Amino acid sequence: MAERVRDLSIGLLELGVRPGDRVAILSENRPEWAIADYACLAARCTDVPIYPTLPAKQAEYILRDSGAVAILVSGETQFEKLTGVRDRLPALRHLIGFDARGPGLLTFDEVLARGRAARERYPDWKSEALRAEPDDLATLIYTSGTTGDPKGVMLTHGNIASNVTTCVDLFDFEDGDECLSFLPLSHIFERMFGHYCMFHMGVVINYAGGIETVPADMQERRPSLMASVPRLYEKIYARVLDSVRTSSPIRRRIFAWSKRIGEDWAERTIAGRPVPRSLALARRLADRLVFAKLRARTGGRIRFFISGGAPLSPDIARFFFAAGMPILEGYGLTETSPVMAVNTFEHLRLGTVGLPIPEVEIRIEPDGEIVTRGPNVMRGYFNKPEATAEALDPDGWFH
Numbered sequence: 001m002a003e004r005v006r007d008l009s010i011g012l013l014e015l016g017v018r019p020g021d022r023v024a025i026l027s028e029n030r031p032e033w034a035i036a037d038y039a040c041l042a043a044r045c046t047d048v049p050i051y052p053t054l055p056a057k058q059a060e061y062i063l064r065d066s067g068a069v070a071i072l073v074s075g076e077t078q079f080e081k082l083t084g085v086r087d088r089l090p091a092l093r094h095l096i097g098f099d100a101r102g103p104g105l106l107t108f109d110e111v112l113a114r115g116r117a118a119r120e121r122y123p124d125w126k127s128e129a130l131r132a133e134p135d136d137l138a139t140l141i142y143t144s145g146t147t148g149d150p151k152g153v154m155l156t157h158g159n160i161a162s163n164v165t166t167c168v169d170l171f172d173f174e175d176g177d178e179c180l181s182f183l184p185l186s187h188i189f190e191r192m193f194g195h196y197c198m199f200h201m202g203v204v205i206n207y208a209g210g211i212e213t214v215p216a217d218m219q220e221r222r223p224s225l226m227a228s229v230p231r232l233y234e235k236i237y238a239r240v241l242d243s244v245r246t247s248s249p250i251r252r253r254i255f256a257w258s259k260r261i262g263e264d265w266a267e268r269t270i271a272g273r274p275v276p277r278s279l280a281l282a283r284r285l286a287d288r289l290v291f292a293k294l295r296a297r298t299g300g301r302i303r304f305f306i307s308g309g310a311p312l313s314p315d316i317a318r319f320f321f322a323a324g325m326p327i328l329e330g331y332g333l334t335e336t337s338p339v340m341a342v343n344t345f346e347h348l349r350l351g352t353v354g355l356p357i358p359e360v361e362i363r364i365e366p367d368g369e370i371v372t373r374g375p376n377v378m379r380g381y382f383n384k385p386e387a388t389a390e391a392l393d394p395d396g397w398f399h
Helices: 001-012 031-043 056-066 076-081 109-118 124-130 157-168 186-199 211-221 230-246 248-271 278-296 312-323 385-391
Strands: 022-026 046-049 071-072 096-098 106-107 137-143 151-156 178-181 203-205 227-228 304-309 327-333 337-344 361-364 370-373
Touching: 001 031, 001 109, 001 124, 022 031, 022 076, 022 157, 031 046, 031 178, 046 056, 046 211, 056 076, 056 137, 056 151, 071 076, 076 096, 076 230, 096 109, 096 211, 106 109, 106 337, 124 248, 137 327, 151 157, 157 337, 178 186, 178 211, 178 227, 186 203, 227 230, 230 248, 230 278, 230 304, 230 312, 248 312, 312 327
Parallel strands: 022 046, 022 071, 046 137, 071 096, 096 106, 178 203, 227 304, 304 327
Antiparallel strands: 137 151, 327 337, 361 370
């Protein structure tokens, strides 16, 4: 992978991409997405991820606003979005396709080959890559506001690095850990935790075939860690309840008893209260009768999940904890790289987003607004000084 990152990075430089230029990535999650991202960071250009679900018009706006000089696209579906808008994007000089083929389109392998052939002309490539400074712009992530056009959130190398190194210290990673990546890498939640954190800690990253294949992919790849929005946990929980409803009366009673025992054990364990021996024994039986089967459906190796993006039901969190698959819920925004607060095993309270992470300050204003300050807070909104001034006050608090 390191070889391919170097070759793609040099290939981009050979195409005329320079440090500070913007390079877009329009693709589903796949290994090439990760390679493209690292190649851009190493070339010290700023990558601009675009959701593969966005229509052509919104993709065109992001490409124009960012002034992207190149774009990497996955397949024909994504390439088609560019065919009708390219003439209106004078800054966009290069199209590179992972699988896509078409007029004026370089293939991913062609750019890799170009970089490989030019290696000798870049003997200081690594030291040039390491000239990246904390304040240098790493990525532009466009968020769709409730009104108006999307805003490009400017996140620096320092913003992301601070969030990664702070968050990995809050969780235990083990040799042999694997994750399943299925949330869009265009979103900062998956990118920071499921991409940078996992890579930083040596976790094997598996890419799901798509949202619809996640249950089967979990059983096949058997991840031990995973990040998701609450919808996945809600669907797993709903599927369990549906299967219980259609089972025999005796199985329904066994499930209800196991659920009650498991959740009683979970509440005592989380609160640090003593667990009576009778309850511990009953929980072991409940685990054998019910919870072990649920864990098997997720591959049988999950140590913990991370949840963000929307509120998680405390009832679902309690059930998953009882089942031996704790969900650690957090909170943040694209503008905060993203994590501001998260639950950990040392400080866990269901139905909350946990404590602020180290180095991040959070304050509640008299009107109830949350404001935050820290090394993870964005530089501002690209090309939008008024919106930046409205969100960031002179003391660095993000509103």
